[in-house]
Amino acid sequence: MRSTFHSLETSKRALFTQQAALQTTGHNIANASTAGYSRQRVNMQATRPIEAIGMSHSTIPGQLGTGVEFSSITRIRESFLDSQYRNNSQDQGKWSIQTDTLNKLEEIFNEPSETGIRTLVNNYWKSWSDLAQDPENITGRKILRENTLALVDAINLSNKQLGDLERDLTDNIGVKANQINTILDNVSKLNLEITRISAYGDNPNDLQDQRDLLVDQLSKIVNITVTDTPEGYDISMGGNALVTGQTFIPVDAAGLQGAYGTALTSGEVYGMITSRDSYVRDYQSQLNTFANSMANGQFTITIPAGSVLPDGVTLNGVTYSGASRTLATALTVPVNGINQLHTLGYTLEQPPTPGVPFFTSSDGGPITAATIRLNPVIEKSPDAIATSMRTAGTPEQVVPGNNTLALLMANIKDTKMNFVSPDGLAPVIGNGTLDDYYRSVIGQLGVQSQDAKRQATNQDAIVAQVDSRRQSVSGVSLDEEMSDLIKFQHAYNASARVMTSVDELLDKVINGMGVVGR
Numbered sequence: 335m336r337s338t339f340h341s342l343e344t345s346k347r348a349l350f351t352q353q354a355a356l357q358t359t360g361h362n363i364a365n366a367s368t369a370g371y372s373r374q375r376v377n378m379q380a381t382r383p384i385e386a387i388g389m390s391h392s393t394i395p396g397q398l399g400t401g402v403e404f405s406s407i408t409r410i411r412e413s414f415l416d417s418q419y420r421n422n423s424q425d426q427g428k429w430s431i432q433t434d435t436l437n438k439l440e441e442i443f444n445e446p447s448e449t450g451i452r453t454l455v456n457n458y459w460k461s462w463s464d465l466a467q468d469p470e471n472i473t474g475r476k477i478l479r480e481n482t483l484a485l486v487d488a489i490n491l492s493n494k495q496l497g498d499l500e501r502d503l504t505d506n507i508g509v510k511a512n513q514i515n516t517i518l519d520n521v522s523k524l525n526l527e528i529t530r531i532s533a534y535g536d537n538p539n540d541l542q543d544q545r546d547l548l549v550d551q552l553s554k555i556v557n558i559t560v561t562d563t564p565e566g567y568d569i570s571m572g573g574n575a576l577v578t579g580q581t582f583i584p585v586d587a588a589g590l591q592g593a594y595g596t597a598l599t600s601g602e603v604y605g606m607i608t609s610r611d612s613y614v615r616d617y618q619s620q621l622n623t624f625a626n627s628m629a630n631g632q633f634t635i636t637i638p639a640g641s642v643l644p645d646g647v648t649l650n651g652v653t654y655s656g657a658s659r660t661l662a663t664a665l666t667v668p669v670n671g672i673n674q675l676h677t678l679g680y681t682l683e684q685p686p687t688p689g690v691p692f693f694t695s696s697d698g699g700p701i702t703a704a705t706i707r708l709n710p711v712i713e714k715s716p717d718a719i720a721t722s723m724r725t726a727g728t729p730e731q732v733v734p735g736n737n738t739l740a741l742l743m744a745n746i747k748d749t750k751m752n753f754v755s756p757d758g759l760a761p762v763i764g765n766g767t768l769d770d771y772y773r774s775v776i777g778q779l780g781v782q783s784q785d786a787k788r789q790a791t792n793q794d795a796i797v798a799q800v801d802s803r804r805q806s807v808s809g810v811s812l813d814e815e816m817s818d819l820i821k822f823q824h825a826y827n828a829s830a831r832v833m834t835s836v837d838e839l840l841d842k843v844i845n846g847m848g849v850v851g852r
Contacts, residue, residue: 341836344401348829351378351402355822358407362810363819370547372409372808373815374539379405409539413562415804416546419797420553420560424600426797427554429790431605435503435613436783442495443617445776451492452772454485459747465721466740470682475716482708486693489625493703496618503610508587510555510603517552518569518582521545525566526580556590556601572597613782619759620775621703626756628768629693629701630671633751635742637665641723643678644688672746679720679739680732689720689739700756 355376365371383397444450461478468474524545531538545567549560552569558576561568565579574597576583590598594607637643641661643654649667669675673691680686692712695705712718723738725731746768753761753771762774 339840340398340400342833342840344399345829345833345836347381347401347403349826349833351376351404352822352826352829354404354407356819356826359815359819359822363812363815366810366812366815370543370550371810372411372539372543372546373810374407374409376404377406377408378402406537407539408537409542410808411542411546412804412807415800415807416550417560419800419804420550420558422793422797422800423550423553424557426790426793427602428600428605428608429786429793431602432609432613433783433786433790435499435605435609436779436786438499439496439613439617439779440783442492442499443776443779449488451485451488452769452776454481454488455768455772457481458485459744462740462744465719466737466744469721469737469740470735472716475719478719479708479712479716482692483713486706486708489621489703489706493618493621496614496621497704500610500614500618503606503614504587507590507603507606510606511585511587511590514552514555514576515582515584517548517555518577518584521548521552521567521569521577522580522582524548525577529564529566529580554602556603557599572599616759617775617779618703619755619757620762622757623753623755623759623761624768624771624775625703625706626701627751627753627761627771628671629673629691629706631751631754631768632668632670633746633749634666634668635675635745635749637661637667637678637723637742638738639664641665641738642725643723644680644686647678647688671751672743675739675742675746676720678723680722680725681720682717682732684731686725686730686732690718702756 355378358374358376362373379402381400381403383399445452447453458478458481461474461481465471465474465478524541528538528541528545531541549558549567549569552558556571559570561570563579567577568575568579569577572593574583574593576585590603591607594604598604598607639661643649643659643661645655645659647654647659649665649669669678673693676689676692679689681689690709690711692709693701693706694709695701696707697705699705707713709718721738721740722732722736723742724733724736726733748767750766750770751768752765753763755761761771762778763771766774
């Protein structure tokens with residue numbers, strides 16, 4: 335004898351199960367665009383069958399099914415793809431920061447352009463060349479002064495912008511440290527909540543998605559290792575624990591910088607420190623070398639015969655005074671930059687007045703990109719620009735119209751010199767013309783920028799590929815969900831129809847049977 339209400343119970347279980355499937359499908363559709371969301375699935379299974387009810391053991395083969403139930407609602411996630419994504423995301427973060435920094439450096443130097451330092455240097459040399467044609471022309475002297483002021487202002491400004499970029503990177507390391515601490519705090523709290531809910535046998539799918547999203551974000555900032563334990567995610571950076579169960583160890587900017595190159599080997603913070611220490615500071619040093627070498631870099635010149643050196647001048651260990659001041663033959667000697675060369679000539683003033691060092695330091699220390707300036711004496715009076723190397727007569731007078739020094743100055747453009755770094759760092763090249771040096775600096779920047787962009791592009795492609803594979807597993811497909819929605823809806827309607835049929839059957843049994851003979 336079979337149970338009268340067995341089919342009713344079977345239909346009820348089917349209704350509840352299909353309803354759960356419909357609700358989960360709706361949840362998936364609602365979160366189709368939610369960052370970090372993993373699609374969820376209702377795991378259905380046939381309920382435990384029973385022996386057909388009878389007074390004795392049934393001879394019917396098999397057992398009687400009792401319907402369906404859902405054992406769990408789980409999220410679809412593949413931990414291997416998560417690990418791949420995070421490993422590649424940290425390199426993506428590193429190269430994205432370095433690319434951004436190099437782009438900013440290119441904007442600071444702004445080469446090639448009509449307003450860059452190279453153009454201003456060319457204007458400076460051209461001013462000397464023009465002045466050599468008419469050395470006593472006050473307009474030419476003023477043009478040289480203004481072009482020199484424009485050049486040193488551009489060098490000062492570039493140095494300031496490099497300093498601002500360095501400070502921005504340092505500040506951003508502190509910002510990232512705060513962001514890391516916020517993420518670590520939230521992960522530790524989610525560990526606690528997930529562990530608590532899991533203890534009741536439930537699957538905290540949405541909380542796990544939130545935790546994984548936070549870990550994904552953290553993996554782009556610093557290199558991390560994630561271990562799934564019964565107490566939640568344990569997160570470490572190069573062996574240094576950041577999260578252990580429900581507790582986290584905060585980080586700070588100083589600690590991150592101290593871990594650079596050891597525990598910290600990738601991620602955005604690594605990129606910031608590399609950009610600051612290897613890029614920005616290097617170009618600050620190269621710009622310092624350029625400024626200092628322009629003023630004091632050693633090169634060799636040939637002073638023509640007949641030139642008259644200022645009294646007491648020492649060149650190559652020889653001091654010139656009295657009759658030896660007038661050169662009987664051409665003299666080839668090394669001089670220390672434009673500054674020393676300018677002191678070998680005479681200004682427009684009478685009696686003959688030797689030139690002053692052309693460039694000075696604004697703070698009295700070594701000449702750097704931050705401190706280089708036109709000598710205030712020249713800035714105040716263009717007459718202080720030395721162009722002549724000839725004197726004559728008694729009393730001694732500067733020979734009018736002599737342009738010997740102006741020509742020597744103009745020729746420095748094509749003269750090789752030894753480059754001197756005021757901060758002791760190695761220059762990009764040891765010797766060459768000033769134009770050679772500056773082109774080498776800009777060329778190095780271009781190569782580094784191109785390489786960083788290539789690395790960033792490759793890493794973006796790798797991360798996109800891994801994420802695409804991950805989304806193919808975990809992502810919500812609206813087409814698939816709509817198909818499931820129709821399937822579960824039909825199953826629900828069919829189950830309801832079965833229940834209606836059973837209800838009609840029971841109505842017949844209860845109200846329509848056994849009335850004969852009443």
